[in-house]
Amino acid sequence: MPQTLDWIDWAVLIATLATIVGYGTWKTRGSKNVQEYVRGGNSTKWWTIGLSVMATQASAITFLSTTGQAFSDGMGFVQFYFGLPIAMVIICMVFIPLYHRLKVYTAYEFLENRFDLKTRTLTAILFLIQRGLAAGITIFAPAIILSVVLGWNIITLNIIIGVLVIIYTVSGGTKAVTVTQKQQMFVIFAGMIAALVIIIGLIPDEVSFTDAIDIAGATGKMEVLDFSFDLENRYTVWTGLIGGTFLMLSYFGTDQSQVQRYLSGKSMKEMQMGLLFNGLLKVPMQFFILLVGVMVFVFYQFNPAPLNFIDASTQTVLASEYGNEYKILQTKQAELFDIKQRLSLAYAKNKSDDLRAELATIDSLEKTYRSESKFLIKNAIDPEYREAYNKLQTEVDELKSNSESATYKEKSNALKTLYNDAAKDTQTNDRDYMFIRFILNHLPKGLIGLLLAVILSAAMSSTASEINALATITSIDLYGRNLKEDKGDMHMVNVTKWFTLGWGVIAIIIACFANLAENLIQLVNIIGSIFYGNVLGIFLLAFFFKYIRGNAVFIGALITQVCIIGLYFLDNADLINLPYLWLNLIGCVIVIVIAHIIQATTPKTAKS
Structure with a gap:
């Protein structure tokens, strides 16, 4: 049954969201040129870059699905992020200096300089496909929350949430996204710390925090490290360090939703410090969020849990x-x-x-x-x-x-x-509903509104970054690159705003057709893993293999994408056993190998 929120929860929720949307719209209104609208005027400090990068990755899915993942399977999911600090160092040493020297607006501009237009266009299209799908899912996740809270139709909620994000993203572009994400991350940190303190307080007095950790450990929930090479296990130290490193390299180094965050930095040093800040803080942050999920698990060892956390589904069956x-x-x-x-x-x-x-x-x-x-x-x-x-x-x-x-x-x-x-x-898959049901049923008034604001703020920050990046790629890499004449800065700013609106609408449409997978955070990472390895391989070919030309890379990338999609469906049909994180490494290796073979077998007169 729908949950009735107290007036104080409504006040906290509405005030938080209205402040974020209003502040972002007012603070960044009136961009006069593309450099200001797309790159935020290159005025961003390193701590703002770091928080913006974290906020882009920390969608509502992070708080719904990561806590649900910990509740069901324990802390092992944190191994997924073990490759992130390694990736941050490599990006700071290789990617950022190159992007900064070339003064690019998008990551894919570099590929045309290095290869050709068709390789740039193909890579941009691969980004648009995977990030467009992900943007729809990040809208769908908070719509689940409000459908539980208000009993409203999910499609209606998808539209409302999408429109809220579109308002300030269209108005202020990259700067609006960055400015609002700083406030959103403060709300997120405050809410999650408060949640953990309250959860521990709800556990019986005779059970100390140490006892709670021991109970979680004795039931297998605190098993953080798995050094096995068993492919049955999705999350091990090795999948995190190897597959995770390749995924994070591609995500933070080639995904425009992240690249655009640090390209707005005042200098190369500010960009590098922002990414290193993210690398130092991200793993502890994910560990903390997983710990919240584990503590909810311990709470339910002393308090009755429903057979299914989706209350509406339970009522349907009972009736x-x-x-x-x-x-x-x-x-x-x-x-x-x-x-x-x-x-x-x-x-x-x-x-x-x-x-x-x-x-x-x-x-x-x-x-x-x-x-x-x-x-x-x-x-x-x-x-x-x-x-x-x-x-x-x-x-x-x-x-x-x-x-x-x-x-x-x-x-x-x-x-x-x-x-x-x-x-x-x-719905039968209730893992992603666990945390929101706990919030609504057991947390005190006021804090419920704050945590709903946390989850919705995360959704808005991530979605804003995504549609901002999608619009930038469409306007710069596709529309602008194929213009026959220069139409001026204000024309490109206005076109980018229209593309932002268009991608916002597309994301809402995708959200309306979305459904719960095994786990939303896994679904987003699976979508990324299908495309990221191939894209990363293209960039590595550009960086380190100077004799490889555009035709070899273009054909290799097409073949690789077909192979990776095929491998995923074979695994999904249980015909092979391949954890999805390995698709990042495999895709990267395949495109590099195929490009070398094509280049080596192409007659010199035909090489281009």
Whole structure:
């Protein structure tokens, strides 16, 4: 059922969003030339660049899906970002000096100077496809939130959110995006810190923060590092360091939505410091957001969790002919929750009692010995708790995947079947709804409005960057490059504003057709991984292989894109096992190899 917000939550939410939109529109009105509209007048300081880069990547999906990812699978997703600091250093050393020297408006201008127009155009089109899809998803994510809060139609909400972003992005261009993102990041940091403090306060008094971490650790949620080479695991140290580095190199080095953020810097040094600031802060920020999700998981060890976090879907099933079937599952889940709650409380109390007794006997000994004693007791208790917890969790999983009813006994997932049979358009994937449902049900008044503002601010900042970049590429790399005569700066500014409006509308349309995948943050990264490796390979060929010419790169890029899309669909059909992060490395390698082969086998007279 729709949630009724208190007046103070509405006040906080509306005031925050109105301030951001109004300030961005007023502060950056009246751009007089392309340099000011597209590159923000090259007046941005390094800390603003760093925050803007972070805000561009931190969409609403980050806060909905990353917390949901941690709730379901634990902290391992942070390994995805291990390649980011490496990528930041490489971009500062190679990409930024080149872009700055050439004074380019877009990353793809360089490719025409190095290769030819068709290679520049192809790369720009690949960017437009993947970033256009991503822009639609970043609008769709917050629309989910407000559909839960207000009970409004998602399509209506997609339109409202998209229009809000379009207003200040069309008005002020790159500078408007950068200026508003600084305020948005402050709102985001304040909201997430407040959320973690409140969540810890909601955990029972007898369970300390250390106990909460131990419970999360004993249930496998704090397993951060995985050094295995098992391709069954999407997130390992190696996929993060290798696949993640290639993804981040392409995203931050060649994706115009990010390149445009640091090209607005006052100097090359400001650009480099801004990216290094992002590299230092981004991994701890993602770790913190994942920790919030893990703490919500611990909270639900002591408070009842629904079978499905999508309340509207649950109400649909309960009102259908399958309502009694669903109530049986709810009753069984409640029984299992009571056992899990007693187990977790006993675990926390047992640890505390044993530690107090043990430490009392050695109070006069050195602190280091007390720490060792605590470590030994913890490791004696943890395996017993983990074994008991895992048995209960297995029962919960079996409860959701089996049904006593003859109608469902033979089906592999009874819970999903109930939802799908009750209403064909009912959502069954509730991972991305977990955090918003927790916010609405358990956080105090005022903070609910702040956290809704956090998520919507993140959505607006990311979407604004994307449509700003899409418009820039369309106007500079496609429209402007093919103009037969120079029409002047104001013409190009106005054209870019119209393209901004157009891409905003396209993003809204994509959002209206979007649907929940396994996890929204994974969906965005999958879309990027399908295209980024190929684009990065094109840039690496331009940087380091001077004898490779445009025809070889153009043909190699076309072949590579077909290969990568084919590999993704083979993996999706379970015909091969290939975590999507590896597509970045594979795409990069394939285009480099094919370009070399084509160049080597092309007659010298035909080489161009």
